[in-house]
Amino acid sequence: MIFHPVCIAGTGSYVPERVLTNAELATRVDTSEEWILTRTGIRERRIAAADETTSHMATHAARRALEQAGLTAAELELIIVATITPDTPTPATACYIQQNLGATRAVAFDISAACSGFLYAMKIAKRLIASGAFKNAIIIGAEKLSSVTNWDDRSTCVLFGDGAGAAVLRIAEPGEGSIIATEMGTDGTLTHLLQIPGGGTACPITAANVNEQLGTLRMLGKEVFKHAVNRMKEAAEKVIARAGLKAEDIACVIPHQANLRIIDAIADRLAVPNDRVFINLDKYGNTSAAAIAIALDEANRNGAFKRGDNIVLVVFGAGLTWAAAAIRW
Numbered sequence: 492m493i494f495h496p497v498c499i500a501g502t503g504s505y506v507p508e509r510v511l512t513n514a515e516l517a518t519r520v521d522t523s524e525e526w527i528l529t530r531t532g533i534r535e536r537r538i539a540a541a542d543e544t545t546s547h548m549a550t551h552a553a554r555r556a557l558e559q560a561g562l563t564a565a566e567l568e569l570i571i572v573a574t575i576t577p578d579t580p581t582p583a584t585a586c587y588i589q590q591n592l593g594a595t596r597a598v599a600f601d602i603s604a605a606c607s608g609f610l611y612a613m614k615i616a617k618r619l620i621a622s623g624a625f626k627n628a629i630i631i632g633a634e635k636l637s638s639v640t641n642w643d644d645r646s647t648c649v650l651f652g653d654g655a656g657a658a659v660l661r662i663a664e665p666g667e668g669s670i671i672a673t674e675m676g677t678d679g680t681l682t683h684l685l686q687i688p689g690g691g692t693a694c695p696i697t698a699a700n701v702n703e704q705l706g707t708l709r710m711l712g713k714e715v716f717k718h719a720v721n722r723m724k725e726a727a728e729k730v731i732a733r734a735g736l737k738a739e740d741i742a743c744v745i746p747h748q749a750n751l752r753i754i755d756a757i758a759d760r761l762a763v764p765n766d767r768v769f770i771n772l773d774k775y776g777n778t779s780a781a782a783i784a785i786a787l788d789e790a791n792r793n794g795a796f797k798r799g800d801n802i803v804l805v806v807f808g809a810g811l812t813w814a815a816a817a818i819r820w
């Protein structure tokens with residue numbers, strides 16, 4: 492069997508207009524601008540309008556990625572959406588996006604791997620294209636975390652935001668870059684560290700428990716922090732080694748945008764200087780599956796790397812899940 496090299500032909504992102512600053516949050520819960528900034532690196536986040544769904548944001552991001560890739564929606568063969576905040580439990584958010592785009596030929600489905608979802612989607616799409624099953628795909632990370640945030644819980648509500656990012660993957664032409672190595676992992680013994688406990692079959696939301704905020708994110712932050720650093724370091728090291736790279740060969744590391752202290756710890760352990768680590772969490776907070784997708788698009792459009800450069804993406808999230816990718820751009 493021949494495996495085709497697979498490249499990223501275009502990226503796109505979208506964030507809602509409404510900015511929620513640390514100062515405004517400090518008027519709602521017992522926190523301060525200073526605490527949020529020094530403990531997380533976040534200054535502000537975007538909040539989607541009431542009628543702005545995950546698929547709306549994703550559709551904007553997807554159109555931008557398709558445009559950059561020079562691909563029409565009609566040519567698109569596969570849509571994979573990573574989200575923990577789907578428009579509806581069923582059908583998949585990817586189906587709404589297919590409809591919005593008019594991508595009538597595309598097979599469309601969602602995956603659920605929390606903040607790691609975009610790189611899980613990347614590996615799945617890469618394999619499906621490499622094997623010849625599909626010629627191209629769009630992968631999308633999109634979240635409306637504001638809809639699953641407990642706005643009375645200061646330990647979580649300061650962290651999250653809304654947005655969407657997308658990337659178009661296709662068979663690479665000779666001379667183009669490609670996704671060189673990917674890595675994924677899961678530790679299901681740690682599901683309790685970060686979860687939305689209610690709303691599924693384990694704990695349906697009922698009239699009796701509707702006020703208990705069971706449909707919002709709960710997290711043991713300190714524990715998550717420790718695992719995040721270790722797992723992201725290991726995953727990044729694996730793809731760097733598999734791609735035959737050294738720290739000095741990497742033009743840009745794009746990590747999951749959850750906490751600046753986590754990012755600094757990873758950069759330190761990978762021996763990559765801070766000026767080669769892309770950060771935008773100050774503007775958007777943690778947007779789960781969307782975070783690395785938005786960061787990839789902003790880094791791409793801002794010239795953080797150029798054609799032929801090696802970049803490393805690394806993520807971590809609920810599950811626990813983690814993933815990394817080494818890409819020659």
Ligand code: COA
Pocket residue numbers: 521522523526527530531606645646647649710711712713714715716719749750753777807808809
């Ligand atoms: N404002 C002010 N104080 C706050 C606060 C807030 N928004 N949130 C928590 N605190 C308080 C706590 O109540 C605690 O007070 P106490 O010592 O009196 O009990 C104190 O600050 C320290 O809390 P702690 O949880 O130990 O802080 P921390 O340094 O671990 O930072 C996080 C908290 C959440 C920022 C940090 O643990 C983190 O980022 N974890 C990883 C989260 C993550 O990445 N999640 C997503 C994974 S995809």
